Structures are given as structure tokens and as C-alpha cells.
Amino acid sequence: MAMVILISALTATHLKAQDNFVFWPDADYDPAIPTVKDVLGYKAGERITWHSDAVRYFEALAKAAPERVSVAKYAESWEGRELIYVVVSSAENMARIDDIKTGMQRLADPRKTSRAEANDIISDQPAVTWLSYGVHGNEISSTEAAMLTAYHLLASRGDQRVADIMRDTVVVIDPMQNPDGRDRFIHHFETAEGLVPDSDRISAEHNEPWPGGRTNHYLFDLNRDWFIMTQPETRGRVEILQEWYPVAFVDAHEMGSDSTYYFAPQAIPFNPYLAGDQLASLALFGKNNARWFDSFGLDYFTREIFDAFYPGYGASWPSYFGSIGMTYEQASSRGLVVRQYDGNDLSYAYTIRNHFVTSLSTAEITAANREKFLTDFYNYHSSAIEDGSKDSIKSYILPKQADQAAVNKLTGLLVQQGVEVGRANSSFDACGSSYAAGTFVINTAQPSKRFIRTLMDVNVPMEESFLAEQERRRAKNLRDEIYDVTAWSLPLMMNVKVDTCYRPVNEKFTAAGPELIQPGTVSEGAGSVAYLVPWGSAPAVRLLVNAMRKGLAVKSSDLAFTHNGNRYPAGTLILDAADNPDNLPEIMTDLAHSTGADTTSVDNSWVTDGPNFGSQNVVRFNQPKVAIVWDEPTLSYSAGNTRFIIERQFDLPVTAIRARQLINSDLSRYQVLILPQSGYRQGYADVLGKKGTANLKDWVAKGGVLIGLGNANRYLADPNIDLQSIRRENAVVETGNEKSSGTSSKNENKPMEATVKGSNLADASAYRDSITPEKDKPDSVAGVLVKSDVDPDHWLGAGVAPTLNVLVRGTDIYTPIKMNKGVNVAAFRGADDLLASGYIWEQNRKQLAYKPFVVAQRSGKGYVIGFTQDPNVRAYLDGLNIIFMNAILRGSAHARPVR
Ligand SMILES: [Zn+2]
Numbered sequence: 021m022a023m024v025i026l027i028s029a030l031t032a033t034h035l036k037a038q039d040n041f042v043f044w045p046d047a048d049y050d051p052a053i054p055t056v057k058d059v060l061g062y063k064a065g066e067r068i069t070w071h072s073d074a075v076r077y078f079e080a081l082a083k084a085a086p087e088r089v090s091v092a093k094y095a096e097s098w099e100g101r102e103l104i105y106v107v108v109s110s111a112e113n114m115a116r117i118d119d120i121k122t123g124m125q126r127l128a129d130p131r132k133t134s135r136a137e138a139n140d141i142i143s144d145q146p147a148v149t150w151l152s153y154g155v156h157g158n159e160i161s162s163t164e165a166a167m168l169t170a171y172h173l174l175a176s177r178g179d180q181r182v183a184d185i186m187r188d189t190v191v192v193i194d195p196m197q198n199p200d201g202r203d204r205f206i207h208h209f210e211t212a213e214g215l216v217p218d219s220d221r222i223s224a225e226h227n228e229p230w231p232g233g234r235t236n237h238y239l240f241d242l243n244r245d246w247f248i249m250t251q252p253e254t255r256g257r258v259e260i261l262q263e264w265y266p267v268a269f270v271d272a273h274e275m276g277s278d279s280t281y282y283f284a285p286q287a288i289p290f291n292p293y294l295a296g297d298q299l300a301s302l303a304l305f306g307k308n309n310a311r312w313f314d315s316f317g318l319d320y321f322t323r324e325i326f327d328a329f330y331p332g333y334g335a336s337w338p339s340y341f342g343s344i345g346m347t348y349e350q351a352s353s354r355g356l357v358v359r360q361y362d363g364n365d366l367s368y369a370y371t372i373r374n375h376f377v378t379s380l381s382t383a384e385i386t387a388a389n390r391e392k393f394l395t396d397f398y399n400y401h402s403s404a405i406e407d408g409s410k411d412s413i414k415s416y417i418l419p420k421q422a423d424q425a426a427v428n429k430l431t432g433l434l435v436q437q438g439v440e441v442g443r444a445n446s447s448f449d450a451c452g453s454s455y456a457a458g459t460f461v462i463n464t465a466q467p468s469k470r471f472i473r474t475l476m477d478v479n480v481p482m483e484e485s486f487l488a489e490q491e492r493r494r495a496k497n498l499r500d501e502i503y504d505v506t507a508w509s510l511p512l513m514m515n516v517k518v519d520t521c522y523r524p525v526n527e528k529f530t531a532a533g534p535e536l537i538q539p540g541t542v543s544e545g546a547g548s549v550a551y552l553v554p555w556g557s558a559p560a561v562r563l564l565v566n567a568m569r570k571g572l573a574v575k576s577s578d579l580a581f582t583h584n585g586n587r588y589p590a591g592t593l594i595l596d597a598a599d600n601p602d603n604l605p606e607i608m609t610d611l612a613h614s615t616g617a618d619t620t621s622v623d624n625s626w627v628t629d630g631p632n633f634g635s636q637n638v639v640r641f642n643q644p645k646v647a648i649v650w651d652e653p654t655l656s657y658s659a660g661n662t663r664f665i666i667e668r669q670f671d672l673p674v675t676a677i678r679a680r681q682l683i684n685s686d687l688s689r690y691q692v693l694i695l696p697q698s699g700y701r702q703g704y705a706d707v708l709g710k711k712g713t714a715n716l717k718d719w720v721a722k723g724g725v726l727i728g729l730g731n732a733n734r735y736l737a738d739p740n741i742d743l744q745s746i747r748r749e750n751a752v753v754e755t756g757n758e759k760s761s762g763t764s765s766k767n768e769n770k771p772m773e774a775t776v777k778g779s780n781l782a783d784a785s786a787y788r789d790s791i792t793p794e795k796d797k798p799d800s801v802a803g804v805l806v807k808s809d810v811d812p813d814h815w816l817g818a819g820v821a822p823t824l825n826v827l828v829r830g831t832d833i834y835t836p837i838k839m840n841k842g843v844n845v846a847a848f849r850g851a852d853d854l855l856a857s858g859y860i861w862e863q864n865r866k867q868l869a870y871k872p873f874v875v876a877q878r879s880g881k882g883y884v885i886g887f888t889q890d891p892n893v894r895a896y897l898d899g900l901n902i903i904f905m906n907a908i909l910r911g912s913a914h915a916r917p918v919r
Pocket of ligand 1: 155156159243273274
């Protein structure tokens, strides 16, 4: 694009502002170090830099000053873009950079490093400052700030602050944590550009088309993914951070365009497992940022929002490794210039400058407090071990269980994040129970203790005062300040049984490895008659999908059965030798190995209890062609994360179809269609209209399986659509006052009265009632884990754990389906036993009781299946995988289209 012409065509004042824009007053730069303009042809702030150009710039810096800067790759995005980090420090430090890393690794484990040794390391070691930019791809300014920060550190002459930073710290810059999202944003921005940059927010260049640049390729919010590591970008970061162990970690973001700048200290609630000195140090960084902002005359705020309670943020995860984690947020220009509410034009250069200033300010504070931060870092880990030996929970025991694959994945995830997990070499007794060999044990007296408790505990409590304040706000109809989910317990989300023990378990252990999948085995006979694969674990699903993709004939029993003395759960796969190629034994061995599924080969078909292999209760699979609705009106996270689970965790290709295509297209090629959650602007009814709905109904009647996730059920259950017989509920009318539910109070046929009946407001409570609006919908829940019981008689529940933990968010609650219309395959528990983890409003807890989570309804030759809460959020509710994949795979096997 002719960027030079574009720039010269800016309005005169704007041009002047850009031309004279001073990123750092009085800087004296060495001309031997290339500027952004030298390498890319424009000055910082004049263009939004593409991923490949940013990489090119850092490589140019490394070429110009190889003794002070290095560039390394740490991951590759789904779309093939390199993720890099840039290390900047003095030549002396760079010459011994490996020793510096080793020093940090030694400080991170006080069991191996005595205090005296630690003091030696601390006296001799620079501290690492980690600056991470652009995890949200449409938060653009920080990547430019990354380039300026590196340039400033390398090119400044005669600046004592820079000399201090280069001597006392190693600055690691991650310039772009989400390159796919960033380039997606730039592509749309440049496509919409005209003669001059437009500051009007309704202009096309400020309106990102679906899905926007925030997320990565599979539309994940990478700033929620840290502890669950589903995405390659996150996995790479988790690995390098455990190599470098920064003492300070900044995640630089952007926020709404009308705001100013936000930095530490963060908002409450604090995670109770963080150390006090970490919180105290936040103020050091905040105060220094404030000092610089005062000298530049810039506005900022702290503390009001952006807590670090949830451990999956960039600003929280490093805190569990002894770092001081921080979020910085700049008001976004979402382009080259944006008009703010007061009429001010906020330029891109201005936003870049602010992140640049706080980046240097952060490194300055690390340098000034080098010794303190390194000592705090060591103390963090030694106090973690100490606490772990004093806590009431001293070990977590993961006994052998039906879904052992889930246990393997959970322990693999923890090991990848530096947790030491032991696998018992023989059986043992502990805390009143007996455990088999192979049981996993996590003792808490280790450096990762705080991280372990945060992820493994059933509940991480929020401060009472914070919760009281939220209830006070809710009573006043003010928005609550809970920023994200209040529950994330890994064992609950993965449906893994864990025992806690008040004493450490010291048996003979083998250290568990980082693998998420253990190769499966084939046991028993020669397989002359069939292979059996017990249902109910992720590996079995992967095996089924891969077997179908290889063209194998697979069937499955809807009921449990006993064969040769072994009990097989409902859903167990049966691969008959007679229906499959002669080399089935080799294929099955390969499949068991690659998918992790344990399989049994049998030499007779005699079943002693339950259906035989030729029973009516045994269904044959046909590899379904699966489609997911894409683009408006879907919620991009729901669409992308669902597609990720099906494609990348279960190997089944998914066709993404833009919603508008559903109005007229022939869908007969597809057996399954998934409606993800819808977004905020419009719903499915708005986009599909009558014609699209008729098309969907016709397709279901002919044998399609339609699956609605979360609020997509508002559409399916809409009385005017009636694809499904459940209905969405309003808030419950509270007895004893005159509040009533939304719909019943809308007396639309009655003419409006000019006056109303008079009343005396006798007390404050009557006054409060008089100003409380009628409540349409239940209050929105930020995110809690709720128990749901599964009906084992329905094929959708085949192989599924009897109780599931469901993440409940938002306002959607539906009526149960009547027995003559369909089956409530999974329903929430009664109010007193509902909550598994997190904080839920009292009214929601009562109203959710016994309401459906999964509903299946036969419709013509097909099915409509509703999940009233999205089972695929962040791809981290592994415990819901089987019932969701049942809907796809068993749903299409049970539908009866003409074939
Ligand atoms: Zn952000």
C-alpha cells in the first residue's frame, strides 16, 4: 500500500502532530542503531506494523548490535507465524546469559540452593524484566512500543537510567503474543482505509468485522488460557518463562478509546495465595509510572478495575512463579486516530508513547530494586515450601479411576507448569484409604505450592468485604465488579476425583512426565471376532473418529454389557473383524497407541449380560459431516473454541458456514449442525429470518442433528421458532413484595394511565422497592461450577460420568422438557447441593435447581439437542467432552435420514 502518500495527505495539524511527536524528550541516539523508519520506511505511529515487519525490525537490531540483543523463536501460531522474544542487556550480561538463566532457576528452588548460595547468586546477578505486548491482536499500540523500547535501550547515549537498566537487568521483550490476531486486525484496517485516517468511530476502519483481531486463529482469548495451555502460543510462553523466571512481568493491553491509562496496583479481589511482598511491590512500579506520567502531563488511573484473581491471565500466571505480575492498559486508537468523547483526536503515536514510557519505567524500577526483587523471588519459593509443610492440605492424591486419561492429562498439565507430581511405584495406604500402584500424588511442600493450591483446591475464596460490596451494588442495581469466572478448579473441570490428605505422602515415586496422552494398549485375545473400546474417555472418542476416517466399520452398544467377565460401559465401541479389513489387528494397535485408547481384542461374541453385538441396542456409526455456524450472529469465542475441540482434540474436520448461508443453502450434505452461542448485537432469529428457520426445520425433519449451545437455545426455544420445547425463564417473582416478572407485567393492551394510585412510602425498605425496576431476567452470573446429574438410560448419557460440573455464566435458565416431548439428559442438582465451586447469587442458585443442562428432542427423522450452558468455553471443561461428542457422534448414529 502507498503509505507515503497516505501520510502526506493527513490534515495539516495531524501531520504536524505526527512529525513533531516526541517519544522521549532529550534523547541522544546512536545513528548506528537502525530506527523503525530506517528499516520499515515510516516512523513509529505512522502505520500499524505487520507481524513480519516487526520481526524484520528486531532482526535488524540484532544485526546492528549482536553483542547486546538477541532474537529467539518460542512458538508458532496456527497460521504459521513465528512468535519471538527479544533479549536486551549489556554486552557483559549477554556474554553470560546462560549463567544468568541458571542463576534464576537455582533461586527458584530453595531445596537445592541454600540461602548462602542464594545470596551469592543475588549479589552477582541482574534481574529479568519481562515485557509482553499485544496478547489481544486488536490492541495494537504495544507492539510499536516494543520496537521503541528495544531501540531506546540500544541506541541511547549518555543516559544514566538506560545504563543502569542495561547493567542491572535483562529486558526480555515479547513484542507480539498473538500475531494471527494482529495481522487480522491490520488486514481489515487497511482494507477499509481511505485518503486520510478517519477518527470517526462509525467509520469502517474502526469497525472490525467478525471475529475481530482480539483472538487467535481458533478464536481463543489468549489472556485466559495460561494455566490450561490449549493453544500453541501459550504453551511456548509457559515453557520460556520457566527458563527465565522474570522478577517483573508486564502484560500491555489496550482498553476503550475514551479511557486514559491504567497501571498497577491492581483491583481487588486478590488471590489469597499470592505473597504479601508481591502486592507491596506493585506500588513501586505504579508510583514510578505515575512520576513519569506527571512529568509528561498524562492522565492515568489505578486499582478500580482489572483484578488478577483468575489465574489464567498474563498478569496473574507469572505471579505464581514469584514474579510481580502487572497489567498495563492504554486507551486504544483502534486505528491511526480516533475521536474521543470530549472531541479530542487520540493519535496512534500518543498511545504508543504511553506504553513506551511505562515499559522503560518498569525496567528502571527493576534495576533500582534488583537485589530486593531477587531476594523476594527466592523468599517467595522458600516460603511456598514452608507453607506447604504447614498447610492443612499437605498432599493431593489422584486415585486410579474410570477416566484415567483425564488424570494423565491433568498431571501432564501440572508438570508442564513446573509442578512435581509423583506416581506411586506400589500400592500404599494414606489418610485412611488404600491406593493402587500408579496413583498420582502431589505433595504441597514444593516451590509451586501456591500454584498447586490455586488450581487444585475446590474453591479459592474471595475476600468477604469484596463479596459484601458486590451484594450491596446488586441491591442498588449497579453492575457487579466480578471481572471473570469465580471457579476454575482443575479436578472439577476435568471431572477427576482427588483426595486431600493432611500429611505428606512419602512413598516410592517415579516423577510423572509432561505428556498429556499416554499411549493405549491392546489386551487379551487375537481379535479374531472383534475389538472392544470402552467408552467414556477422550482417547476412545479419538479412536472412534480416526477409525471412521480410515473407513473402518464401528458400532456401539447403547447399554452396558458383560463379556468374558469384564463389564463394559454404555457406549462401548465394537469393531467386528468380519466387517473390517484383514489387517485390523495392526490398525488397532496403531490406533490404540496414537489415540491413547485401551482396547480389548476378543475371540468370541458371547455376552453374559446386556445386549449382544447384533442387538437393536447396538447402533452403527457413519462418519458424520459436521458443520458449525460461523460469523455474525455467533459469539466468536464459542464458535472458534467449539471448532477447536472437535478438530484438534478429537481429529474430526468441521465445516464453518456463515450464518447467512443457512437461509437458502442445501444442507443435506451435513448430518450435524452446531449453533454456537450468539453474540451481543443480534440473535439467530434476526439473521436467519423465517426462511432460514424453515430451512433448518426441514433439514432436521429429514434427519439432521441440530445442536444449540448456551444462549443459542433462546432461538431454538423461542415460541415463534419452536425448534425445541423448552422455554427460557424470567426471574422468579419474589413473594412478599410487588415485584413481578417481566412478561406478566407488560400489560401491553391496556391504555397508559396519566396518573397512578397514590402510596405512602412508610420506610426505607418501601422506598427501595419503589425504585427497584421490574426484573426481566435472572441476574447475570460471572461464572460458577454447578453440579448436574446425567440420565444413564439415554444414549446421550452413554459412558458419561454420573455427575458433571458445568460452568454456569450469564442469565440463561430454561424450563425442563416435558416427557412426551423429549428427555432432560442432564439436569442441575437441587439448590442445597447445586454449587460445586465459585460465588453464585442466592436467587440464581434457587432458580437453577433441577433445570436442564442437556435436552434431547426427537424431531421428524432428526434431533434437536440443547446445551443450556456452553460446554466448550475456553476448551477447558474436559469433563463435558464426552456428552458433547456424544451429541455429535451418537446423535448422528441415532438419527434416521434416508441414506
Ligand atoms: Zn487486552
